[in-house]
Amino acid sequence: MKIKKYLAYDMKEACQLIRQDLGPDAVIINTKQVRQKGILGFIKARMVEVTAAVDEVSVEAPSTKEVKETLSDDDKVSREMQEMKELLQQIIFKEQKATDGTIPVKVSDYEEFDAAEEFRRILEDLDLLPEVEKKIQDAFLKNELDQCKSRNDIKDKLAEKLADFFIPVTQANQKSNVLAFIGPTGVGKTTTIAKLAANFALYHGLNIALITIDTYRIGAVAQLKTYGDIIGVTVEAVMTPLELKETVKNHKHCDLILVDTAGRSSKNFEQITELKTFLDAIRPLEVYLVLDVNTKNKDLISIVDKYSVLKYSKLVFTKADETYSLGSILNVVDATELPVAYVTNGQNVPDDIIPGEPAGLAKLIIEEVE
Structure with missing residues (x-):
């Protein structure tokens, strides 16, 4: 030898x-x-x-x-x-x-780890918009990738960088105890509200009121009332902006009032305008835009633009358990510059909901990359 x-x-x-x-x-x-x-x-x-x-x-x-x-x-x-x-x-x-x-490794089998190429593959897996991908690339110092010796090293470093892209939800940007949830049809607004109501009522001991203006969808009111009965929370259904205003006033003693709305297509300006009259009747309030992470990037950007007339201030992403790429969250955060309040990852009530803490969000996104 x-x-x-x-x-x-x-x-x-x-x-x-x-x-x-x-x-x-x-x-x-x-x-x-x-x-x-x-x-x-x-x-x-x-x-x-x-x-x-x-x-x-x-x-x-x-x-x-x-x-x-x-x-x-x-x-x-x-x-x-x-x-x-x-x-x-x-x-x-x-x-x-x-x-x-x-x-010992056979020299013919040896391949030098290409950190730059592996980084490119990870970003590709995230399905990011070009401008978002460029911002993430720019966040890395020249020698930081060279210090990464494995794919996991890159993912760990990337998670650190992504945490800086998120705005934390704080008391300073939570200005009302009336929270309305808006968004397209089928994104999971009602289930999300049920999860929040259960968590706040059962785990934090808060006095919660649930109000729904979703009288269009068959079974919507019954669905929310079923959740309310299980949790032990009052549920009210209203038909007009004036009814909504009076109902909110009647529950002003509650710690938190959660308002469920009917799903509206971002293409239907009339329906969005109608929804605006309801929300304007109870301002000041916090408006949460609920989005499905599986929606195409082009459609997500269109939705956040068309819904902007409703003056939403927080984001909620649903169905994170149904995709292998959560890069759409980064795309929307970049487009809106708003905090992510929650991410849901399943149908179980009151479980399967994650608070939008920056480091936790970054880790969640990177963990989905195989």
Whole structure:
């Protein structure tokens, strides 16, 4: 067995030297960073020292039974030499693993980790809008990606960066105890309200009132009242803006008033205008725009634009359990510059709802990237 050490500026160069000298069957058994002394004793840049080994004679190994039955004396000598080489390689392997925990790698199988390419793939998996992707790329310092040695390293660093993209929900930006939930049809507004009502009432002991103006959808009022009965919360249904105003006034003693609304298409300006008359009747209030994370990016941007006349101040994302890419959250946050209040990830009430804490949101988004 031939064992040699090679000095190079990086692993790519080292592997090229090893292939040229020992061939593609060489095995890397040790790597370490070193610094060489230059002229007048000055220290040169950090380099990599790689120890590699290769069998000088390659002999195909037959089975033990075949050796006993068919090998000539010369063949037996060759076989014994081969076994000695294999034994030596095993000893080197065990010693190397015992000293630093690394496992020898065949040089032909070695691929240098390309952090920039892996970073590009992760961003591609997030399905980001070009301008959002550019902002994330710009958030990385020049040498930060070079310090990442694995895909997980990049994901951890990316999670740190993404947390800075989110605005935390604080008392300062929560200006009313009346919360109205708006959004397109089928995004899960009623279920989200039920989860919040259950959490606030059962876990925080708050006095909650539920009001619905969704008298269009068949079974909508009954659905909310069913939740209300289970939670032990009052549910009121109203038909006009004046009724809504009076009902909110009648429950002003409550800690929190949650208002459910009918789903409205962002293309139907008349319906959105009608909804605005209801919300204007009970201002000041907090308006939460509820969005399905599975919606196409183009449609999401259109929805947040068309719904802006309703002066929403918080975002809620639903159905996070139904997708492998949560990059749409980043796209909407970038477009609106508003905080994410909650993300829901299932149908269970009162569970499957996550507060919009920046670090938690960033981790949730990155965890979905395989």
